Amino acid sequence: MDGAKFDGKPRIEEAEIASIQWTSSWDAKVKPIPSAPKATRVQKCAEYVSGSLRTLGLNVFVYALQHFLGIGLDEIPKKAFRRDRVMAVGRAMIHFLPFIVALVEVTINWRGYYIGANVDGLSYLQFAAKLHEMAMQSSLAVIVFAWMRHVVFNGDALPIGAMLSGLHLTQIGYLWSMELWGIALSGIPLRRKLGAMTVIVIAVLLASTVGPSSAILMIPSLNYWPAGSTQIWMNTTAADLWPSKLDGSVIPDYCSQAPNVSNVCPSSEWHALSDYLSLAGGILPPSFHGPYSMTPYSVRLTGQGSQRQLIIQHHIYHNQSAPYDRQAAQATTQQGAVADALSATSSLWALALQTSNSPFFDQRDAVQSIVAHNYQPYTLVSCGTDVIQDSTDDRPVAFPIPPGSSPEMLHAADVSDSLLQMLAILHPTLTRAEILDTPGPKSDYRVKWVELPARPFNGSAIGVVVLQPTANNTQGILLCNVAAGWGSSSMNMSSSPAASGTGLASSSIYDPNGTLPQANDYSQRVAESVVTFDYPLFPQRPVNLSESWATYLNPTIPTMNTTVINALMNSKLAKEEDATSANIILAGLVANALSRTGLGSQLQGELRSVFNPTLNASLPDGGYWFSGAGDVFTVDPAVSKDWVRLRVDTAVEGYGFGIDGIATKLTAAVLVLYCTLVVAHLVYAALSGISSTSWDSVAEFLVLAVNSPPSIQVRNTCA
16 A cells, blocks of 8 residues: 555655654644655656556556566655656646546637537447546546645645545535535634635536536537628618608509519519418418417518518407507518528528538538618508598598507697597598598498608508498498508528528518517527517618509409409408408508519629539639638629628538537636646646655555554544
8 A cells, every 4th residue: 555665564654855744633734854765766767657657546557567667566665745846747647638628628619610410429428528527527636635735735734634625526515514614723824724725615616517518518519500601782772772761653554453563563472461361261270269379470472582471460469458459460571682682692602512621511401691781671550440421521530550659759639539449640631521532343442542741640651541342321441550661680591402492581680789589599590580560669760651652552453353452351351350351461561562672683793703623613612601701792892882781691500519608608617717727736736846646545644644643632533
């Protein structure tokens, strides 16, 4: 056994510098004794090697080495303390493997590294993490023993239990044990007392957390990882793509008839709303409606190179006492021109995979995202019912206030009661009799668009009067207030290898000021859009619509001998009032129409490319794109100075390493703290050269106690 030599009777060990003797039940003190005889060169070399082997727990090889060198099994003289830098650094090599692994884990996760769609052998990494935990715990024990030796070497006493603290690091209960708190009652200087307790507490906490931390950082996680970024340009201005005022001068004349409409016409794809109404009106079983909110969430719109989602929500105000229309409807969809540009960029990124040996080719999904400086239309419609008695009814009409408007935005003097049974604002000039002159058969739903003045209709885009079918002089009407604006939104599109056809755009509200809900990661961004309307916070850019522009929302359909709105109102929701259907139809029509603004603009710029000999074609430079070193599109600065410029970020789904989220950041901090302690101990060992080969286990302490003179103060005591 190390620590003493047995040759029939115990012999107190010799030491070059000092020996440890127990002088009381509480304290271990340093007592100088004469120097031991010098060891032979072979013994000295064997001592260096055996010291390193002992640190690694390989004592069995120490005896094999002694036998090989002809030293025999008799133990060579050992020293309680030794001042030898080579020996001290050699014994500190127990830190090497766990330190390197921890450092690599932190570095690779900090820098980020993508592996692929699948990873084999994850279970083996769990075993490796456990082995790493055990190695770090042994490393921490060496650090604690080194600190205790430092205290004793400087002539201070320590409780016997504190001398063995390195053996209890894996026991969290040691933090409130008598052995640890005995340090606080000992007579050593306050600075060394606090230092010892701090080292022990940190070591115990680290010993309990380094294992899970290593496992979290060692095992790759399934997530979205950055895979390139570039700016794109569109040959249109922000004022043309997201205008604050729209009139009919920008609409082609052929858009006045439904069969001739194209993607640039405001009423294009109006039949998507018919699909929505049909689904919401009865195809889904009634048990899925109402409290389960299983009415359709969105319908698809097809652009020139992309697919978009027209999102509609109604029944948004459930509070019975609210002064707003509880059947109000909201709608939004992605801007068509931006969605087409993002789809084209997505296709080019997929081509770039063929020009680089990037691991991004092996992925579960790839998402292209535009986060900042992008807007899409958000609309809100509230309709109330009223009646026109006859052609002599000259009473003014009132339109509902925009639901959710802040009270300070409204002019209280203009808010009046009416048959709408909700808060409404009187129109300053329009009378009921004037509405009766609206063109169209009385058996159809007819529409009159009304431009609402800013005072008192602050926050309104346009007013709509829907005349319901009637067979007599009394005319039922729906008075609707349409609010619209451009809201800051992110746009996302998947370009997964499994996907086919044009890309499907999704979006979420982007709020850089943090005043609204926001999706912060790619997994949330891939989800379908969120629609909200919270004046004056959101949308940020209100839109005013002219009567001449709104007319194109209701073109004639010659083949059906009707208009778009009449056809949609006849497909209305089953068992719902006309006002509810009108809310949905008008919100969807206006959002769809606004999304087609600037649809003629296209992606611009010269693409950075490389020649692919296999395909005999020039393809986008994937290596440059994926590195994020710069933009893959080049444009003339003078020509493009007023163009819309957007940044497209790409992320791929798969396994990899990275610091993402609080959990991984905390685990990285734990391993960084461990590495800091290791470096501190290595520096201390190299500078001081203090080490010991004689008291690393309970057995060695026992032999040391046996070889020490009996003490009266420990009489009648037990362990």
